[in-house]
Amino acid sequence: MPAENPQIGRLYQEHSRQVLATLIRVLGGFELAEEAMQEAFAAAVRQWPDEGTPENPVAWLIRTGHRKGIDHIRRSQTARRHAHLISDDKETADSHPWQAIEDDQLRLLFVCCHPALSLDARVALTLREMCGLTTEQVASALLQKPATLAQRIVRAKKKIREAGIPYEVPESKQLSERLPGVLRVIYLVFNEGYSRSDGDSLVDVNLSNEAIRLAEVLARLLPEGEVFGLLSLMLLHDSRRDAREDDQGDLVTLEEQDRSRWHQGEIELGLKWLEQALARTPASPYTLQASIAAVHARARRAEDTDWPRITRLYEALYRQHPSPVIALNHAVAVAMCEGPAAGLALLDELVGNKDILSYHLFHAARADLLRRAGDVEAAVYAYQRALELTTQSPERRFLERRLRELNFSA
Template sequence: MANDPLALGQLYQQQSRRVLATLIRLLGDFALAEEAMQEAFTAAIRQWPEEGTPDNPTAWLIRAGQRRGIDQIRRKQTARQYSHLLANGEDVAPEPDEQSIADDQLRLLFTCCHPGLSIDARVALTLREMCGLTTEQVASGLLQKPATLAQRIVRAKKKIREAGIPYEIPGAKELPQRLPDVLRVVYLVFNEGYSRSDGESVVDISLANKAIRLAEELGGMLPQGEVFGLLALMRLQHSRRHARQDAEGELVTLEDQDRSRWDQQDIRQGLQYLELALTASPTGPYTLQASIAAVHAQALQADTTDWARIVRLYDALYRQQPSPIIALNRAVAVAMRDTPADGLRLLEALIPEKAILNYHLFHAVRADLYRRAGDTKAAATAYQRAIELTSQGPEQRFLQRRLAALGPIT
């Protein structure tokens, strides 16, 4: 590695987030830690070709970063603010071991996902600090302007500092309450990659992969049942990524997807994670959703799907999370198990939920069930409303094709 800039670049990709997480703990400030980390890698580029790569490159970078952080404090005359870091003069912390570095990653993740921050800030911070994306990459992934996204991240870091949000792993009593917030953020990152809210692509594989890798790291550090449940869910959903659009970029429904294009390695990994999750107790919502995804993954053809089992799983999921979205998905499963009319009756019961009326998939599902039931007039009205509510190109065109296929409406 000593004379290989490419290898050092790979080390940056693999280790920079670990170095940053520990420097935040040692220096107590996000911006200072980020700058110190960059200086440490710059020093490595300059020194390692001449001196050779250290036995523990990550520890070297952390120690170099801490020294440079302390130097910056002295140069900027902020010693009083950071007096706790200067108590030992030039001394730096002992060389960190793998466990302390892993713990620091957990600390950073729980800080980025703290419930005291807005959900948008949590997602942006997680992508920026945990996944290592640039501000421009995060803005692109979340379909926001870079300046707006940068301001959101700055405000979030300011709130962490001013509100005294602790840089720590929650204790055993607090962890069950805090972990769902972390899993929610990871799944939101995945969903933004897996089902884009705008644009011409329904999949941003890079974002989805970032979320999966983050969850895998979390699973290694915190092997909890719902962490494995989320991993199972994401792997099983991600297995269908190559079949969700055709060669022309048009949307393909689950029912019509070419199942030979589903990634079998992802399916195997997802089922393995699901088995780990099911051994834990109690079974949580991500594990139940993963169980539903597993039923689809194990059906060789759409018409062999075990819809009765899916309905039972949605029943259990709804008892845990009685939301309109889960009720909508359950209505689809009931329609597939029984008749479109049965599904439509369940959808009618959701109409008092005002938020669902502005959700394009609610109207798309109604349209499809009306179409299957032979009510083309009602189907056309529902398709038109769904088209009005979606801004994603492939979805709009898919709905328009379905609307056109109904023929003249009398």
């Protein structure tokens, strides 16, 4: 309905999640708040053309949504259970709870990412409630059927309600335990936008933007080094988005990207957040990854990249967070310093890990190093294996192009 009025449509796109977050707090539940929010925007479509746009549109929407929600409670059989909300109606309306809408977003983020929920449920709920994606969009992003995803979200909301999960930012003693989970969900959202796991496009700008927005809210209200590091990392990666595909939608490797298309404003902002993150010790894994991204961002040409520094940063990152994917990236960095044979030797040490063998980028990286080393036959086999495991169309076309090039030169 907001689409009927362009101004209200923009307001819905930019602020509906803020309105929802506060309505969830004052009304005490997801479903009621969502219905009240929709009714508030519908009221705006009806009233604003004649009455004029309020001085504070967001406050008007929250106030109207709050009253719509109270009306629902009064009409329902649950009025007795919500008596405290009805009795506090005037007090709540007069106390302007909407002035703390960013705090409400932070509360909602911690509710969506509560450890009582499974990781899949946390990601789904965050995408749906914090980012405002439709159930179909969330299902597509997470490679699930819409009906399955809808049931997962319903169960997550039911668990929040029945378990009495508080709508609040945890106390400091719990914050250190909860914050990594929140940051992980935000980063998963960003990664799905930065490099889609499936489909015809490489990126989903809306998802990336929402993840960055969530991190910006978190950074303002919870100034922690880990938060700054994650925000820096996402901004530095996102700055390359326009150079990662050509005009035909085909993947362009970092080495081949036109760096004049990188967004310098985002790079400068990412570097500023990195400075703040590095000022807080010890450096978190996100800060170390942002430091690696910063090395690339500062290199005017691919050949100017400080690969020895990147190698050292990956070594530090692996000590903090040993994983086969970090080991893979370290091996590639070593190859750029010492040659493909050195990188291949490190990749060979990972073949005993079943998870890495089912990771298409492992085989793609190995194929690239074999190609650089001149072992065409082994490179072809590795590219074929990567192709078997890849479900994203731009990556498939890139691998197919590499295979054609090798077969032509073989």
